Amino acid sequence: TPYERLLPAPASARAEGPGYPVGAATVIRTGPAAGAEVRRVAELLAGQLRGTSGLPLPVDHGRAGDGIRLRIDARAGGLGEEGYRLDSGPRGVTLTARTPAGLFHAGQTLRQLLPVSGPGTVPGGRITDAPRFAYRGAMLDIARHFFTVDQAKRYVDQLAQYKVNTLHLHLTDDQGWRIAIDSWPRLAEYGGGTEVGGGPGGHWTKDRYRDLVAYAAERYVDVVPEIDMPGHVNAALASYPELNCDGKAPERYTGTKVGFSSLCVGKERTYEFVDDVLGELAALTPGRYLHIGGDEAHSTPAADYAAFMDRAQAVVARHGKTVVAWHQLASARPAPGAVLQYWGHDRTAAAEKAAVAAAAKAGHPLVLSPADRLYLDMKYDTATKQGLAWAGYVPVRRSYEWDPGSYLPDVPETAVLGVEAPLWTETIATRADLEFMAFPRVLSLAELGWSPAARDWGAYSGRLAAHAARLDAQGIAFHRAPDVPWEE
Numbered sequence: 476t477p478y479e480r481l482l483p484a485p486a487s488a489r490a491e492g493p494g495y496p497v498g499a500a501t502v503i504r505t506g507p508a509a510g511a512e513v514r515r516v517a518e519l520l521a522g523q524l525r526g527t528s529g530l531p532l533p534v535d536h537g538r539a540g541d542g543i544r545l546r547i548d549a550r551a552g553g554l555g556e557e558g559y560r561l562d563s564g565p566r567g568v569t570l571t572a573r574t575p576a577g578l579f580h581a582g583q584t585l586r587q588l589l590p591v592s593g594p595g596t597v598p599g600g601r602i603t604d605a606p607r608f609a610y611r612g613a614m615l616d617i618a619r620h621f622f623t624v625d626q627a628k629r630y631v632d633q634l635a636q637y638k639v640n641t642l643h644l645h646l647t648d649d650q651g652w653r654i655a656i657d658s659w660p661r662l663a664e665y666g667g668g669t670e671v672g673g674g675p676g677g678h679w680t681k682d683r684y685r686d687l688v689a690y691a692a693e694r695y696v697d698v699v700p701e702i703d704m705p706g707h708v709n710a711a712l713a714s715y716p717e718l719n720c721d722g723k724a725p726e727r728y729t730g731t732k733v734g735f736s737s738l739c740v741g742k743e744r745t746y747e748f749v750d751d752v753l754g755e756l757a758a759l760t761p762g763r764y765l766h767i768g769g770d771e772a773h774s775t776p777a778a779d780y781a782a783f784m785d786r787a788q789a790v791v792a793r794h795g796k797t798v799v800a801w802h803q804l805a806s807a808r809p810a811p812g813a814v815l816q817y818w819g820h821d822r823t824a825a826a827e828k829a830a831v832a833a834a835a836k837a838g839h840p841l842v843l844s845p846a847d848r849l850y851l852d853m854k855y856d857t858a859t860k861q862g863l864a865w866a867g868y869v870p871v872r873r874s875y876e877w878d879p880g881s882y883l884p885d886v887p888e889t890a891v892l893g894v895e896a897p898l899w900t901e902t903i904a905t906r907a908d909l910e911f912m913a914f915p916r917v918l919s920l921a922e923l924g925w926s927p928a929a930r931d932w933g934a935y936s937g938r939l940a941a942h943a944a945r946l947d948a949q950g951i952a953f954h955r956a957p958d959v960p961w962e963e
């Protein structure tokens with residue numbers, strides 16, 4: 476039954492008894508006590524179900540009755556902030572949750588209990604479900620190659636249906652500055668005017684950025700913006716001579732090298748820049764996290780790096796946000812509560828892993844992004860046209876067959892906030908390239924982040940194979956990787 480093909484796999488599901496035929500007369504009901512947010516979740520779900528079923532599926536905010544019912548029950552035990560219960564029987568399907576986010580996730584499960592197209596019957600049974608990790612993220616690098624807000628929205632749609640709840644945007648790097656900053660206009664206007672390979676680049680205005688943040692929030696996806704510092708800053712240095720220690724602006728950079736740029740740690744102007752930029756970004760960020768990068772600062776002496784990160788972290792706190800940074804921050808002084816994003820791999824030195832474990836023990840939550848598991852810009856195998864291979868090849872199976880709860884030595888599951896799959900775009904320039912590299916491996920992220928620990932490739936790959944029709948129906952240009960038993 477469809478219960479066995481759900482992705483991510485629910486915590487518990489039991490198919491039994493007659494189901495509910497969703498048809499022309501089916502009504503979606505929120506009940507008279509429903510607030511505006513629940514009504515909006517119902518309207519969004521109705522739109523999604525109408526699209527595939529072709530049914531009218533009106534939404535009724537008043538009378539009780541048969542149909543698809545959305546209910547908030549603050550007392551529903553064990554569901555947490557994002558969990559839900561789904562009960563299906565002859566009179567209808569009832570989605571119950573403590574929060575609107577839980578109802579949204581229930582709706583995404585309901586979509587998978589119905590056919591990819593046309594009406595159908597939701598098999599009878601009960602699902603009780605809640606995520607294993609709180610942070611289930613995907614990162615899109617729009618700095619190396621520029622991607623539009625509409626392309627980001629499409630990615631949000633694709634991710635949210637699989638209960639991914641965080642979109643990390645890599646907004647700035649050597650090759651481009653992609654977000655307008657009012658107090659430093661040349662950053663986007665000039666620093667955003669090119670990209671890897673010399674193309675026109677581009678940038679997002681604040682209004683377009685707000686539009687994406689709101690769109691993502693409606694789908695319970697939190698946007699985490701990243702300003703990478705003190706390295707990966709050539710676009711900023713090229714835009715403002717005063718940011719350079721020698722007062723000279725370098726040329727804009729369209730190559731793919733890393734580690735050659737650094738903010739001028741000894742200049743006070745640098746910290747005015749950091750405060751202005753992070754202040755304007757914090758005002759655009761309803762979520763709690765600001766990502767300040769901190770990776771590959773090979774042109775910043777270690778003591779300067781630590782001094783810079785001390786001050787950058789204080790700026791984030793002053794603007795009421797929590798720091799996220801790549802795990803190199805562990806070698807400096809992570810601020811209280813700072814989250815470290817680990818991007819090491821099987822060949823990472825034990826001492827480096829130990830420094831991350833020590834930071835976790837000192838109270839820094841970890842987001843795991845192993846480069847040789849979850850870097851979506853890694854080639855699947857030698858046949859993959861796009862992508863890189865510095866962390867090795869990552870076939871679908873390898874992206875799935877690991878356990879975040881026991882992955883890093885001396886890091887218990889309680890120290891793992893969650894997982895994230897970054898897509899770096901040095902070699903990725905189009906939507907087709909993006910979708911080919913991201914799907915199906917970002918679904919491993921979705922499963923590892925949400926479902927109970929399993930690492931059962933046989934079972935998972937069978938479920939994944941059943942989603943080909945759904946991905947095809949949505950026009951997702953996914954890779955029919957040879958290690959997945961795709962149906963046909």
Ligand code: IFG
Pocket residue numbers: 733770771801818850852863899
């Ligand atoms: N490492 C760099 C990225 C990108 C990546 C490509 C991190 C944190 C290699 N930093 O990953 O900017 O170039 O795979």
